[in-house]
Amino acid sequence: MAGEPFVHLVKKNVQPTWKTACVYVGAVLAALIVCSIVIYTVTGLDPLYVYRIMWESTFGSASIAMEFRLITIWNTIRDTMILLCVALALTPAFKMKFWNVGGEGQILIGGLATAAVMRYLDTSVPTWVLFAAMIAASMLAGLIWGLLPALFKARWNTNETLFTLMMNYIAMQIVSAFSIIWEAKKGSGAIGVINKVTKAGHMTTKWLSGVFGGENYIINVMIVLVLTVFIFIYMRYTKHGYEINVVGESENTARYAGINVKRVIIRTMMISGALCGLAGFILVSGSSHTISTTTAGGRGFTAIIVAWLSKFNPFIMLVISFMLVFLDYGAKGVASACGLNKAFSDIITGILLFFILGCEFFINYRLVFRSRKEVN
Amino acid sequence: MQKEQPCENAIELRSITKRFGNKVVANKKISMTVKKGEILALLGENGSGKTTLMNMLAGIYYPDEGEILINGKEVFISEPKDAYANGIGMIHQHFKLVDIFTAAENIVLGIPGKQKLNLKEVASDVKKLAERYGFQVDPNKKIYNMSVSEKQTVEILKVLYRGANILILDEPTAVLTPQETDKLFDVMRNMKRDGKAIIIITHKLHEVLEISDRVAVLRKGEYIGDIKTSDATEASLTEMMVGRKVDLDIDRQEPRDEKLRLRIEHVTAYDKTGEKKTLDDISFDVYSGEILGIAGIAGSGQKELLEAVAGLQRVSAGSIRYYPPENGKEEELIGKSPRQIRDMGVALSFVPEDRLGMGLVGSMGMTGNMMVRSYRAGKGLFTRRRQPKQLSEQIIKELEVVTPGVNTPVRRLSGGNVQKVLVGREIANSPTVLMTAYAVRGLDINTSYTIYSLLNREKESGAAVVYVGEDLDVLLSLADRILVLCGGQISGIVDARSTNKEEVGLLMTKYRKEGAAIGG
Incomplete structure (x- = not known):
């Protein structure tokens, strides 16, 4: 006969936020310890040294001039903001349980539209017209990329996961094609910096360099923070946000409530796609000034993790985005400083994510161990 | 140690306690017995802990404290497999059958055995088993072609086939016609004669009086006591269940x-x-x-x-x-x-059958659920939460909804309270x-009568x-x-x-x- 089980699970009640926060902090600490063990046993490096490298790769080394240190810090901020922007863009779709895994394609196509406007308008129009056109084009392109799967879903109930995924490849192929059409040097297959000489369409912040440092991305930050507040309000306090929540929870309830489910799906995916397109604009105009198939860099997928880990709270997304960027920079820094390859940094990122995702379990359940019982 | 002797108790529970979280005690030091060849009716209002208690016998939950004795021996039931090993079979309210399989296929599903499966043999075994207890079933009929009552028969045969001597039936008559219920009761009497111990959970008191030998009553997770069915009346059972006298008459006006x-x-x-x-x-x-x-x-x-x-x-x-x-x-x-x-x-107001799947949004609080009807109110882009919140508070007060607050997700409320929220909202706009x-x-007597009187009130208005x-x-x-x-x-x-x-x-x-x- 089976004996009393050694341990069994008990579901927890809601617990105070500080306790949840403690679990997360504990998970990160535990992950760091496990990483230390892995680092030491596999590479023989001093874990503390490795962590210092990670820190310095994200925030710059204290031993170098502030001017250079700022560059590193701004890079971290720039990437955090881009990731946050995509996560915010995906939030309405995922809240509606519309599995938009097409963020990658929507970003790319938005970036491509931005690049096209930059190239063809160049200095022929006033700067503000150029930027307005770039933003409009990027959002429109992303919107179309989001709208197509939504239309098919609403009309024929096609599977949106496959559809959005395939749209990624289409976007990538189109960008590949334009990489040849617009290539800077024949045969290079790369576009290079667009409007290299005129700098038309480059989001520049040099005039603020006195305040924020030479190579700053303050406009990117402003755009994304405004978007953060917008999504927070949109999802929580508007009628649209309410409809998205109901549709995501149960389409039957939505129909019962008199919500036009198809319209909500289409409208929401237009917004989601357009905001992904805007992320493409920020990437092209606000940082790389060029476009290639790797411009999106997997952010369309990483942002899904950000959105879900934050339980769709835009302000927590900021923290999670930063954490993922920190891990990425840190791991890459370690890899180059210690002569390890990229696989090593992936291992560290993997261990940390494992612990953070795993602590969800401890937030919802607790373990009850076998109590000692007298045997008579 | 106990001496080896035939024990007449099929099940004995000794001060079983089960907690959910730190505050909710679903079962508190429950001790009870079920004899072989006895039909025990388990009565109690919603949230009184009947299903939790039975789920511990079926291996779905594990008790925090206490002992379970089967045929006089202490056993540990930590998963459904252990329940089967101890001869316990539970027939759940929601059938757990594979639609595209036949009755016989469903019955052998999950039973470890030889590599080769002889379905013909199974079918004839099932047939024999059915005849013994007076079931009518075609072992080769597909589940999707069956009526609710036939499906239930398959569920019961499934546990009998696995050699269950203790059967737990969770509201088996809820989905049956009176004629089908009579048939089920005949089968139950046959099983009882065969020495099986049967626990039946039901809210219908006249059925309790008709079929059971003994009635055990739970209230708020505690064992109130048991009574021989021959000594019980509908009124006395209700009083045990609710803890006070309840008027069981529906006041129907012309x-x-x-x-x-x-x-x-x-x-x-x-x-x-x-x-x-x-x-x-x-x-x-x-x-x-x-x-x-x-x-x-x-x-x-x-x-x-x-x-x-x-x-x-x-x-x-x-x-x-x-x-x-x-x-x-x-x-x-x-x-x-x-x-x-x-x-x-x-x-037009509509209280749909699927409360959380159609009438309400489980993840939202009461306020959010009031807005299902009214979120479009007012001009502009923003929703207004003040009125829905007031309505929620009014419903909590008038219908005695038990909830920690207007923002607690309604999914966390008990079935009765969920229904009060839904009905409350639907009658709010006259x-x-x-x-x-x-x-x-699925609602208990008290809540059911609250609903009946609300309906009568609407009719009269x-x-x-x-x-x-x-x-x-x-x-x-x-x-x-x-x-x-x-x-x-x-x-x-x-x-x-x-x-x-x-x-x-x-x-x-x-x-x-x-x-x-x-x-x-």
Whole structure:
């Protein structure tokens, strides 16, 4: 006969936020310890040294001039903001349980539209017209990329996961094609910096360099923070946000409530796609000034993790985005400083994510161990 | 150690305690026994811990404290497999069968055995088993072709086939017609004669009195006591269950000031495949100031009929006309969405069968759920939460909803409280037509009677109430007229005051041969 089980699970009640926060902090600490063990046993490096490298790769080394240190810090901020922007863009779709895994394609196509406007308008129009056109084009392109799967879903109930995924490849192929059409040097297959000489369409912040440092991305930050507040309000306090929540929870309830489910799906995916397109604009105009198939860099997928880990709270997304960027920079820094390859940094990122995702379990359940019982 | 001797207790529970979280004690030091060859009825209101207790026997939960003795020996049941090993079989309210498999295939599913499966042998074993206890079943029939009662038979055979000596039936009669219930009770008596111990959970007191030998009562997680069925009455059992005397009479007034409210003519609808008629030429009228009961075996078209009126079901033919109380100017409802119907000023309220899947949003609090009806109120882009919040507080107070707060997700509330939230919202906008589907399903006596009196109140204030129900005793004493559905057709409309259970029960199966796949 089976004996009393050694341990069994008990579901927890809601617990105070500080306790949840403690679990997360504990998970990160535990992950760091496990990483230390892995680092030491596999590479023989001093874990503390490795962590210092990670820190310095994200925030710059204290031993170098502030001017250079700022560059590193701004890079971290720039990437955090881009990731946050995509996560915010995906939030309405995922809240509606519309599995938009097409963020990658929507970003790319938005970036491509931005690049096209930059190239063809160049200095022929006033700067503000150029930027307005770039933003409009990027959002429109992303919107179309989001709208197509939504239309098919609403009309024929096609599977949106496959559809959005395939749209990624289409976007990538189109960008590949334009990489040849617009290539800077024949045969290079790369576009290079667009409007290299005129700098038309480059989001520049040099005039603020006195305040924020030479190579700053303050406009990117402003755009994304405004978007953060917008999504927070949109999802929580508007009628649209309410409809998205109901549709995501149960389409039957939505129909019962008199919500036009198809319209909500289409409208929401237009917004989601357009905001992904805007992320493409920020990437092209606000940082790389060029476009290639790797411009999106997997952010369309990483942002899904950000959105879900934050339980769709835009302000927590900021923290999670930063954490993922920190891990990425840190791991890459370690890899180059210690002569390890990229696989090593992936291992560290993997261990940390494992612990953070795993602590969800401890937030919802607790373990009850076998109590000692007298045997008579 | 106990001496080896035949023990007459099939089950003995010794101070079983089960907690959920730190605060909720679902079962508190429960000690009880079930003898071999005994039918024990387990009674208790919702949230009294009956299902939790039974789930510990079935291996779904594990007790925090206490001991379980089977045939006098202590056992540990940490998963369903252990329950089977100890001869315990539970028949859940929701059947756990594979639709595309036959009865025999479902019965052997999951039983470890030889590499090669001899289905013929299984089928003949099942047949023998069925004959022994008086079941009627075809082992080679596919589940999707079966009626609810046949499916239940398969569930019971499944546990018997695995050698269960202790059977737990969770509300087995909720989905059966009176005739089917009688058959089930015959089978239960046969099993009892065979020495099996049976625990039956049910809310229907007359069934308790009819079938059981002994009644055990739980209240708020505690064991109140047991009583021999021959010494019990409906009133005494209710008092044990609730802890005080409850008035079990439904105060039915004569309909007053009846006016035509809805005229439904020749309504026909098809299921998703477009082949089977779910509604077949349905015509009837609904009047204000009356309760129209709708009876029928589950899946006879009740859901489709109510949803057709609410604008949620596509109708291929017929008309549904609404006559407003103000001017009597008729309005066609077919082809209109729920929103259009509301915008026309039709005060139509609907308590759907699937409370959390259609009527409410489980992850939202009460305030958010009040907004299902009213979120469009006011101009502009933003929702207004003040009024829904006030309405929530009012419902909490008037219907005694137990909830930590207006923002606690309604999914976390107990079944009775969920239903109070839904019904409360639906009657809040003083409907002219109020439709309810299985409004008291799974609710305890106290809450059920609260719902009945709310419905009566709506009727007296002039609403046309449509009540789809499954408990015929309630239908007979609550409704003014009873419409009986069978296989998507109306098999009769009878006066609730002069008809009886047998007549309604027969009407429920009247057109059986045409709708052979009803409930399948």
